[in-house]
Amino acid sequence: MGGGSELPATGGASKRELLLCVLPWPEESFKKIWEDIAKEFPQYDLHYYETKADRGKIQLPEEVYKDVVILATLNWVPQSASLVPSLELVQFYSAGLNHLPDKSIYKDSEIPLATASGVHGPQIAEWVVMMNLVHSHDYTRFYDAQKRKEWLGFGGLNMRDQVGQRVGILGYGSIGRQVARVAKAMGSDVLAYTASPRHTPESRRDDGFIVPGTGDPDGSIPSKWYSGLDKESLHDFLKQELDLLVICVPLTKDTTHLLSSDEFAVLEKSNPLGTYVVNIARGAIIDQPVLVKALETKQIRGAALDVTDPEPLPQNDPLWTAPNVLITPHVSGSTTVYVERAFQILHENLRRRRDGKKFVNLVDRKRGY
Incomplete structure (x- = not known):
């Protein structure tokens, strides 16, 4: 004591x-x-x-x-x-x-x-950006080549920078707001999703704790704001041709398996180039076996996961070997x-x-x- x-x-x-x-x-x-x-x-x-x-x-x-x-x-x-x-x-x-x-x-x-x-906003936003860039710049392939001492030569023409990309933030709290701030600075368009409507400037303000100089205190960054607790409202958000979907909602009874077969189908139909899905919230928000299938069938472009269901992720879980997935052990909030x-x-x-x-x-x- x-x-x-x-x-x-x-x-x-x-x-x-x-x-x-x-x-x-x-x-x-x-x-x-x-x-x-x-x-x-x-x-x-x-x-x-x-x-x-x-x-x-x-x-x-x-x-x-x-x-x-x-x-x-x-x-x-x-x-x-x-x-x-x-x-x-x-x-x-x-x-x-x-x-x-x-x-x-x-x-x-x-x-x-x-x-x-x-x-958590600053460090998790950095993790989100890092993982998205590692994927979009095909960095893991070059890193593997470095370990083999192999010079791959000219490449990177398939890389798309962040300017003009559409970032959907599912759960616009303190973490989502800092992700939005960084994404906007990189030239991306930001769409926000919250459970309750935010039609007025006052309702879009962040009244919680904010690390000075971070976030979106007045809620002015998103070009469009979506809301609702029903599937139709969620799907309306997911069909906006999202290049990057960042999951920031808390885990509750209503958000358990919030993203499952129907939602991945909507993402696939909306964006032929594929949505990159990032989860820094809780693993159970995504129906994990469905996520593995979505990665295997290329319904989505890839996924970066700092959370899984369960944790620790068992060694024999198929998520480990799913294509285009990056996994860290619930460390994105550490600083x-x-x-x-x-x-x-x-x-x-x-x-x-x-x-x-x-x-x-x-x-x-x-x-x-």
């Missing part, structure tokens, strides 16, 4: 509020921002438990459960909401909460839940400043609690994100 006294103070007017962090990173990795929080908010007892990301069942002293007011965590939560009667906010350090709906703190309470949405940015969201929400303002990145339990 680190930061503050061994246990929170009890009783009397001087009682301080317990801010508990349960995270898999060493405390030294965020020492500066931890000290900044302690300086600005001396009313909190700051307690830190370092745990591994896969250890979801740690046990804390009863006093901690009883007195915790703010919880910052990657994926650990108390087994029951009744254990934390004073809890006023859970600040998650992940963007997706698809692991949470069956947990008591989600279904049995109204405790505000906030995500780390916004910290040396991830923890620092996530703590910035916690810091902002502490300020909002103090000032009586609405928390940033709040989860809508009905929508699942």
